[in-house]
Amino acid sequence: MFRPAPCILPALLTLAIAPTCADTQVDSSTAAIAAHVDASQEAAFALLERAVNINSGTFNPAGVRRVGDLFRAEFDALGFATEWVDGASFGRAGHLVARRGERGPHVLLIGHLDTVFEPDSPFQKFERDGDIALGPGTSDMKGGIVIMLSALRALMAMGSLDELTATVVLTGDEEDVGEPQAPARAALLEAADGADIAIGLENADDNPATAVIARRSSTSWTLKVNAPGAHSSQIFRDNVGAGAIFESARILEALRSKLAGEDYLTFNPGIILGGAQTTFDPGSMSGTAAGKGNIIAPTAVVIGDLRALTIPQREQAKMRMTEIVAAHLPRASTEITFQDSYPPLAPTDGNRKLLALYDQVSRDLGFGPVTAVDPRDAGAADISFVGGVVPMALDGLGLLGGGNRTEGEFADLRTFRIQTQRLALLLYRLSRR
Ligand SMILES: [Zn+2]
DSSP: OOOOOOOOOOGGGGGTOSOOOOTHHHHHHHHHHHHHHHHTHHHHHHHHHHHHTSOOBTTOHHHHHHHHHHHHHHHHHTTOEEEEEEOGGGTSOEEEEEEEOSSSOEEEEEEEOOBSOOTTSSOOOOEEETTEEESTTIIIIIHHHHHHHHHHHHHHHTTOGGGSEEEEEEESOSSSOOSSHHHHTHHHHHHHTTOSEEEEOOOTTSOTTEEBSOBOOEEEEEEEEEOOOOBGGGTTOTTTOSHHHHHHHHHHHHHHHHHTTOTTOEEEEEEEEEESEEEEETTTTEEEEEOOTTBOOOEEEEEEEEEOSSHHHHHHHHHHHHHHHHSOOTTOEEEEEEEEEEOOBOOOHHHHHHHHHHHHHHHHTTSOOOEEOOGGGOOOOGGGGGTTTSSEEEBOOSOOEEOTTSTTOEEETHHHHHHHHHHHHHHHHHHTO
């Protein structure tokens, strides 16, 4: 139910994007937005059903393209200039980019067309049971794209869409970013260039009382240890050493004892192989180890991940890990390499200010306060790529549900009106800066 809250001027005035708070004007626009959104609900659910019923597993480029075409027509109808960015150069379907407007603040809206459910998954269809919609991509995140469209439609009905410059990027490979990464995220970064605000329509932690202002980075690392191989009876002699397995265990324990416990920093050895011979295939993330109990292992390899809240924290951790690995025992040789995938979305003041504006929007709509998700509970997502580029970013504003990445994925359709009204009012207030 719509309950206009008292109009409180937030500390956002410094941003010059605060609601003008002309009292009754804010309340009447708030009510109008709520009415437009609520009237569009069933049409939005029908669009969601059509989108969910098209398989768009990341590795099904034709399906991703079809979902892209479905949404493209919707953005065309809103007067966006739309473009399909082909993904052949990075081994994926590609992305839908839509642009509209030349006035007002430049808002970048981010979503993704793909899901983790490929055509061979038994989980393919939209099924609705009252307020619950079960199906692949219902909450992650075709539902978020439907919310984006409904909010933009409400703005158009209010005559406010022309007061924004909006760029929409719907990637086709969020669940498994194409390689090489640079061309795979070029369209997103290009769209972010010059944007004032980035908004992600992920379902985040599926809690309408929270939104995401920070996500940790994701980096993989590989530790290789080599040592002289010899008969086990010779281990620990000065000219032989302790072997690669003991040395890798010693290094891992040194990493744990020296680096564990730092706020928001985690690093995890996920795979370890050691012996007389080892093989590892990064594509399948699997390998082999062979040897004998009476042979000192000459080789060991450890594969792990590293997560950090900011780029300085990530780089500092890499430096310390490299130092620890370099201080190896005599007779051993060591090497650690890092491969960054997602950068962090650092919790900047700009992101906090945007959350404060969203929180006020939510209160004004009668939906209660919104606080930040603990970054430990927020995985990497596409908005992370633009965090260092766009002054203000907020994610998790999509359709909410549960069962992420399982065949029980669902959306709670009651969150549609909450999330869409809040996004529409946020965009409306941004348009009136
Ligand atoms: Zn997602």
